[in-house]
Amino acid sequence: MIDGVSGASASGMSGNRQTIAENFDTFLQLLTAQLKNQNPLEPLDSNEFTAQLVQFTSVEQALKTNEFLEAMMLSGQNANNAQAVSYIGKTVTASGATTDLTEEGAAWLYRIDEPAPNTTITVRDQAGNTVFTEKVSLEAGTGRYGWNGQSSSGETMPLGRYTVTIDARNSSGALVPATTQMMGIVEAVDVSGAEPYLTVSGLRLPLSAVTTVQSTPVSGGS
Structure with a gap:
């Protein structure tokens, strides 16, 4: 138990990360298929392709941010647990x-x-x-x-x-x-x-x- 973060919050963030990861994989598959099947005579518009790459980077950054927040939450939980246990006998x-x-x-x-x-x-x-x-x-x-x-x-x-x-x-x-x-x-x-x-x-x-x-x-x- 200890934390400043609830178990429900931690599990919720884990679920959000899983959802983002699934969307991330789907995005990669769609982008790869789009590049493979584009018409050589009418290649993908560069502006549209750049926008997709920006979206790709944003999703990747969201994954890394969630992982960092989860690590911080676990660290806070461990600190609170240690603090609470130290109260025994006090x-x-x-x-x-x-x-x-x-x-x-x-x-x-x-x-x-x-x-x-x-x-x-x-x-x-x-x-x-x-x-x-x-x-x-x-x-x-x-x-x-x-x-x-x-x-x-x-x-x-x-x-x-x-x-x-x-x-x-x-x-x-x-x-x-x-x-x-x-x-x-x-x-x-x-x-x-x-x-x-x-x-x-x-x-x-x-x-x-x-x-x-x-x-x-x-x-x-x-």
């Missing part, structure tokens, strides 16, 4: 509001452009049920919100996938746009499709959604 942040609750809890990164003292944070399970709600005051900029996995009633929620919603409001009650990101360790990379997908805490994320990559701290020690 901690990444990616656009999105869904992450996994582990034994250490769950965490999201957020960004708001102005202070939001009247903010409501809501956590929902995979079925969309609200399990936790909290009123908080957020400062402008980038921050981290952590959830310990307990519901609003104090019940310990099962490990799994949860989604956060940040309803940020300023002192006047006006909505403040907020963006959220999830964080986790890359466990695997799928390069079988048009774009590489990273598996982070069981979630499949497109490579394009990744915003930061960093080394994963080594836990434990002697």
Whole structure:
């Protein structure tokens, strides 16, 4: 998978090249037959013959251009694959509001452009049920919100996938746009499709959604 070019695009270009090649061969056959069967007393007009040669050259150039573009596409795909594979074991942040609750809890990164003292944070399970709600005051900029996995009633929620919603409001009650990101360790990379997908805490994320990559701290020690 990796690429910046989809498999469908690559196969499409290959098909186009094949079509051009077939037309190119047909053109050669017709031109050869025309030269062999022309009337010696009325030879092919030089201007018309020159125009055909120009067309011949244009078709040949189209073939070479397509081959060059295909080579560039493959090179880009290989570079993207290598980049994606290098993320395995790294901690990444990616656009999105869904992450996994582990034994250490769950965490999201957020960004708001102005202070939001009247903010409501809501956590929902995979079925969309609200399990936790909290009123908080957020400062402008980038921050981290952590959830310990307990519901609003104090019940310990099962490990799994949860989604956060940040309803940020300023002192006047006006909505403040907020963006959220999830964080986790890359466990695997799928390069079988048009774009590489990273598996982070069981979630499949497109490579394009990744915003930061960093080394994963080594836990434990002697």
